[in-house]
Amino acid sequence: MSPTPEFTRMPLVIGAFAIAVLLFYVLHPILMPFVVGGLLGYLGDPVVDRLEARGWSRSGGVAAVFVIFILGLSAILAFLIPMLLSQLDQLVRQIPEIYQWLAGDALPWFQSKMSLSPVKLPNIDWEQELAANWQSLGKLITDTLRRLTTSGIDVATILFNIALIPVVAFYLMRDWDRLMEATLDLIPRPWQENLSLMVAEADDVLGAFLRGQFLVMLAQALMYSVGLLIVGLDVAVVLGTAAGLASIIPYAGAVVGVGSSLAVAWFQFGGEWLPLIWVALVFGVGQTIESWFLTPLLVGDRIGLHPVAVIFALMAGGQVAGFTGVLVALPVAAVLLVFTRHAITHYRASDAYHRD
Template sequence: MTAEKQMRVWLIGAAVFIALLFLLRGVLLPFVAGMGVAYLLDPVCDRLERMGLSRTLATVLVMAVSLVIFILFLLLLAPLIVSQFLDFLAQLPKIVDSLRAQVENLMALLRDRLDPETLSQLRESLRGSVSSGVAWMTDLLGGVLSGGVALINLLSLLFITPIVAFYLLRDWDVMVSRVDDYLPRRHRDTIRELVRQADETLAGFVRGQAAVCFVLGLFYMIGLVALGLEFGFVVGLLAGLLTFIPYVGSLTGLVLSVGLAIAQFDEPWRIAAVAILFFVGQAVEGNYLTPKLVGERTGLHAVWVIFALLAGGALFGFLGVLLALPVTAVIGVLVRFGLQRYRQSALFGIEDEAESKKAEGGM
């Protein structure tokens, strides 16, 4: 088979795969989530195997411990999160009214210093910003409740994902070996190396970024609760979770917490303390946590991560968010491989450069 025919076969296969992914996106969520769980827990099972346990026993032990941790989380933290979330929804109109009152007070202070036209434009701009923010939050909550966390999706995640994860985790090495047997003989070593690089990139980013999310979420939760901010626990948890998307977590937490602080506190120093908390968290993340826990070896730039998550969510919903990082890691490895081959090819001009140097040496 010629190279052109091989390329045609691979392109047709990729197009069929993407089409099936789009058509079946409504039922693939628990399977993709289970695959992600198995991928993250596979190194733990491998370590237990090296300690003398069978693969089945190691899988049972790892899944049992993971389920116990998850159930403890639901029993201990879920009631508090749900309670604060419902209280936040109930008090949202009061918070909006309080923010509007603060805006009116600010307008009163500026009335004597600005001309009427500028003051009117500023008032309309602030009112529009508050209304847009409330509308955005309402649409976001409505989308979450009607889409990604709908009842049937939630039930499938809770009950089907652990089953899928167990069987995939138990047979992970066997499946990898089977796939390896079907690799084209001519390109097997190259494909293995590319897969190894993609695995290192993805594992380094996901595990490192998960550690960053945990540390920052704990920092924000403790800090906001200590400052006495109402709903500080939920805001800190949300900021920590969204830290998985670079810069989005801290920015979202800053806007929400400062808005709540303005509506709740009368003392300016407490509002400033809430803002300073997030600036400190961002500084610690950028200068210490991310370099130490994630590092630069992943090759995933923050801009590409944000774009991949947003594009995946827009195309495939929550399923696309789960697939965004693996796909980005693979694309990044393929692009670097292509650029490396390009620099070694005649198209880059390396042969012409070598001939030029040889000609200069002969003169």
């Protein structure tokens, strides 16, 4: 019996996939601007499509998206970054007091309630430790700047990579639909219909996570920061931003934000209970708004990645290819999730699954 066409094509597909993975692993040190530009192009393509449907030219829509992005980035750099650095400095200065409370009050209370053997945390000279770490950080920055300034090639490479990101994003955003059609045309024709459906489903999953969850993260960071500012926390923006970024994993943002904010509020307000209640109320209201309004509106009922899958994908990507691997981890995980789901469905419908 001669092999089926699908069987004869399969080695070619597996070989092409293996070559792509090998090239990514070998070339990942130079891929960062292309990956970042590709993600920006992917995120901006739906907006450009909507503008094009309203009569804009493709290039005009891309230019409009870039103007919005640059204005937003400029606002963040001008207002948010200085505030974050200032509040982060305040938070670092509170570390000795937090550690003292943990070692002198919280840990003994917990041990007595749980009938555990007393264990003392080591005494740490925080003034010396923080000074040493800040000195190490300053030395690291100084050494890095010295190496960069003494090597013109390194400076040129960094500037070139930064300048390359918007160029790659512009051309990918402008030609995204044509590139997708050309890529699909390379697939064997009998597979194109089913593959188009799977790619559309993968785009739905990935879009829900990248586009929708990104907006949810920003909205939560804003809500938590404003709420904690109203409560009166000195490091409200740092805590709110950290909680918003952590919400890339469902419910992790609320857990991280509540724990850290309650601890900071306890020290700042001298152990008063009312500020703690207000902090808990801020996160309770924020979580309710996220669950009932933000996620249904921005993400919808599309199937997202499981939190464990998100953690594993990010860690695996970082292990394989560093920062570039982290950037591509979620897109690859979303595509593999969809293809694996269809493979399992095909297997359960086959004779190999039902045969006695």
